[in-house]
Amino acid sequence: MESFKKVSSIVTPLDKVNVDTDQIVPKQFLKLIQKSGFGKFLFFDWRYDENKNKRPDFVLNNPLYVNSKILVAGDNFGCGSSREHAVWALLDYGFSVIIAPSFADIFFSNCFKNGILPISLDEKTVEKLQQETSPIEVDLETQTITTPSDKILFKIDSHKKKILLEGLDDIAQTLQYEDKITEFEKNSKISSILIND
Amino acid sequence: MGKTLFEKIWESHVVVKKQNGPSLIYVDRHLVHEVTSPQAFDGLRLNKRKVRRPDLTIATMDHNVPTNDRSLPILDQTSAIQIKTLEKNCKDFGIKLFDINSPNQGIVHVIGPQLGITLPGTTIVCGDSHTSTHGAFGSLAFGIGTSDVEHVLASQTLWLEKPAPFEIRIEGKIKNPHAVTAKDIVLSIIKHIGTGGGTGTVIEYRGEGITDLSMEQRMTICNMSIEAGARAGLIAPDEKTYEYLRGREYTPKNFESMIGLWRDTLKTDSDAEFEKQFVLHVDDIAPQVSWGTNPGMTCDVTDSVPSADEFAKGDLNQKKGAEKALAYMDLKPGTPIEDIKIDRVFIGSCTNARLEDLIEASRVIKGQKISHHVRAMVVPGSQMVKKQAEEMGLDKIFIDANFEWREAGCSMCLGMNPDILSPGERCASTSNRNFEGRQGTGGRTHLVSPVMAAAAAIKGHFIDVRKMDLS
Numbered sequence: 297m298e299s300f301k302k303v304s305s306i307v308t309p310l311d312k313v314n315v316d317t318d319q320i321v322p323k324q325f326l327k328l329i330q331k332s333g334f335g336k337f338l339f340f341d342w343r344y345d346e347n348k349n350k351r352p353d354f355v356l357n358n359p360l361y362v363n364s365k366i367l368v369a370g371d372n373f374g375c376g377s378s379r380e381h382a383v384w385a386l387l388d389y390g391f392s393v394i395i396a397p398s399f400a401d402i403f404f405s406n407c408f409k410n411g412i413l414p415i416s417l418d419e420k421t422v423e424k425l426q427q428e429t430s431p432i433e434v435d436l437e438t439q440t441i442t443t444p445s446d447k448i449l450f451k452i453d454s455h456k457k458k459i460l461l462e463g464l465d466d467i468a469q470t471l472q473y474e475d476k477i478t479e480f481e482k483n484s485k486i487s488s489i490l491i492n493d
Numbered sequence: 494m495g496k497t498l499f500e501k502i503w504e505s506h507v508v509v510k511k512q513n514g515p516s517l518i519y520v521d522r523h524l525v526h527e528v529t530s531p532q533a534f535d536g537l538r539l540n541k542r543k544v545r546r547p548d549l550t551i552a553t554m555d556h557n558v559p560t561n562d563r564s565l566p567i568l569d570q571t572s573a574i575q576i577k578t579l580e581k582n583c584k585d586f587g588i589k590l591f592d593i594n595s596p597n598q599g600i601v602h603v604i605g606p607q608l609g610i611t612l613p614g615t616t617i618v619c620g621d622s623h624t625s626t627h628g629a630f631g632s633l634a635f636g637i638g639t640s641d642v643e644h645v646l647a648s649q650t651l652w653l654e655k656p657a658p659f660e661i662r663i664e665g666k667i668k669n670p671h672a673v674t675a676k677d678i679v680l681s682i683i684k685h686i687g688t689g690g691g692t693g694t695v696i697e698y699r700g701e702g703i704t705d706l707s708m709e710q711r712m713t714i715c716n717m718s719i720e721a722g723a724r725a726g727l728i729a730p731d732e733k734t735y736e737y738l739r740g741r742e743y744t745p746k747n748f749e750s751m752i753g754l755w756r757d758t759l760k761t762d763s764d765a766e767f768e769k770q771f772v773l774h775v776d777d778i779a780p781q782v783s784w785g786t787n788p789g790m791t792c793d794v795t796d797s798v799p800s801a802d803e804f805a806k807g808d809l810n811q812k813k814g815a816e817k818a819l820a821y822m823d824l825k826p827g828t829p830i831e832d833i834k835i836d837r838v839f840i841g842s843c844t845n846a847r848l849e850d851l852i853e854a855s856r857v858i859k860g861q862k863i864s865h866h867v868r869a870m871v872v873p874g875s876q877m878v879k880k881q882a883e884e885m886g887l888d889k890i891f892i893d894a895n896f897e898w899r900e901a902g903c904s905m906c907l908g909m910n911p912d913i914l915s916p917g918e919r920c921a922s923t924s925n926r927n928f929e930g931r932q933g934t935g936g937r938t939h940l941v942s943p944v945m946a947a948a949a950a951i952k953g954h955f956i957d958v959r960k961m962d963l964s
Contacts, residue, residue: 311813312813312814312817313810313811313813313814314688314689314787314814316787316926316928318907318926318928318929318930318931319928319929319930322930322934323907323908323909323931324908324909324934326528326556326909327528327557327569327571327572327574327575327909328571329531329532329535329574329575329578330531330532330535331532331639341929341930341934346916346934346935370810371689371810372688372689372692372722375688375689375722375787376622376719376720376926376928377621377622377907377926378529378620378621378622378636378637378638379528379529379638380529380532380620380638380639380640381639383638398689398692400689400692400722401656401692401693401722401724402622402636402637402638402724405637405638405641406638406640406641409638409640409641410640419810453514453515453654454513454514455511455514455515455652465540466640466644466652467536467540467542467643467644467647467648468540470517470644470647470648470650470652471647471648473508473509473517473650474648476508476509476517477508477517477519477545477648477649477650480508480519481519481546481649484519484521485751485754486521486612486614486615486745487745487746487747488546488548488549489522489548489549489550489551489589489610489743
């Protein structure tokens with residue numbers, strides 16, 4: 297995973313609440329066996345009509361936002377299915393920051409595994425950011441969002457911040473505790489599933 | 494101060510606790526399926542890692558398998574590749590697989606309990622959000638993303654922030670349990686607390702309205718915890734739990750002695766505190782029908798479709814969401830729910846495709862035919878459910894009524910296989926999500942119980958199943 301430091305770009309305002317992962321990447325695209333190439337399926341049914349023509353009223357089809365790296369959405373973003381494909385699609389499309397009043401738990405956790413920074417801010421601030429037309433800067437180190445008129449501080453768990461800043465391999469970190477895991481297993485009362493086989 | 498059941502299970506699985514940070518939690522059971530695992534196995538290969546505990550891991554194929562004749566080849570090449578990939582991964586890494594021809598194949602959340610793999614007091618994960626189903630057995634069970642699937646394969650653990658305990662108490666007694674079901678209880682809960690109402694929490698369902706339920710009904714409730722945004726949902730085990738599990742194929746040899754331990758430990762202390770609470774009285778609840786595009790957009794079958802204003806109660810964002818939902822669902826506010834005509838009926842999914850669900854639905858169907866303009870199908874949750882149902886003659890009841898009787902899989906719950914809605918088609922579905930396009934691009938899903946779906950199939954429109962003869 298690449299390390300995350302600063303991102304500057306204009307924001308893509310997605311003025312919707314309860315955006316579920318079925319919308320972020322519809323099920324017909326979950327059959328790939330690799331992680332790459334999901335960007336073209338991002339918000340597929342909102343981006344394209346039944347004849348695969350672009351829907352002009354959908355925000356991602358507005359040329360203004362083509363190079364945007366920051367998505368600003370409504371409450372409870374990423375609810376529903378646990379599919380990490382949703383995060384892979386956002387990342388592959390070019391988003392590395394998602395700002396919303398709140399996120400669904402599994403989606404939130406999936407973001408950090410892939411180098412996407414999810415930021416939750418109060419509803420008023422999010423609405424204000426959705427109106428912002430100039431580029432903004434998101435700095436993870438200082439936990440600051442800078443707009444032409446404002447400096448907004450955001451909160452992030454210190455462990456999660458470290459993972460993003462250093463682009464750490466989660467599993468390698470965990471395997472440093474292998475002796476503790478082995479010790480735990482020795483004391484576990486739960487037997488293996490296949491003991492009866 | 495006492496502890497909640499969730500806190501007890503959590504604490505007994507902490508391997509490492511970081512100060513002011515996450516805990517490393519041990520995973521007792523890891524369930525794997527074809528859609529969310531290929532990239533995880535690839536990651537292991539790339540880093541030359543093994544599966545730490547193949548003996549705590551089982552796999553099956555459920556999401557994209559066809560539900561028609563199993564002797565035919567899978568026509569969709571991408572599905573076929575995904576299935577072959579799971580076969581290869583399980584072989585390479587030594588994982589037990591219930592493949593498409595196994596008598597134990599089925600939806601992962603149906604086969605876990607059915608085989609006795611799901612046990613009280615355990616931690617269970619799967620790359621699927623409906624893993625919360627297994628909480629019905631007093632386990633801490635939750636869905637994870639593919640990176641976490643890889644993490645569990647490699648280490649049998651996960652880093653987790655501790656969620657907050659949330660008590661949902663179900664009070665009272667349902668008057669007609671053949672017509673008002675566990676599905677109606679859980680849809681009512683989500684209607685009240687919303688799809689984000691449980692975010693950051695683990696729900697414990699308690700009260701008479703829960704202990705009265707069978708194990709299969711409890712699974713329906715816990716299954717939809719994720720639709721309220723909760724990380725997991727669980728129910729303290731009792732004698733019904735132990736009776737259900739006793740003698741199942743994969744229950745451990747020390748099962749009887751474990752019961753003693755579970756009886757003593759797996760309950761919330763009387764002086765434990767929950768961070769959040771909600772009470773639902775079920776004496777008079779009606780069968781529920783969702784009208785919108787998330788499970789919180791639900792009303793009584795006796796109601797009419799609400800206006801966006803009525804639904805939003807002053808919240809502008811919710812109003813916009815409801816307007817969009819009404820347009821997508823092509824519904825006019827004020828239309829009685831019972832006047833909504835349907836084209837399709839789907840009885841299936843990890844929410845409602847267990848034997849009891851099929852028995853209850855068959856009581857509604859028996860001796861009748863489905864409406865001439867409706868296409869209806871039953872997709873049993875597992876091959877074992879299918880076999881048991883056939884031994885009871887349920888298949889005949891459904892087939893005689895012109896239902897299609899299928900092989901086991903997730904099927905039209907998410908439409909990854911050929912079972913999908915056409916654009917504009919309206920479906921009474923026993924599944925768990927009514928998101929836009931969930932059952933097929935442009936398809937319109939109404940979430941209901943199995944008996945409500947069966948009744949709608951006969952009438953061709955929604956009807957309060959309490960009016961029907963269920964004797």
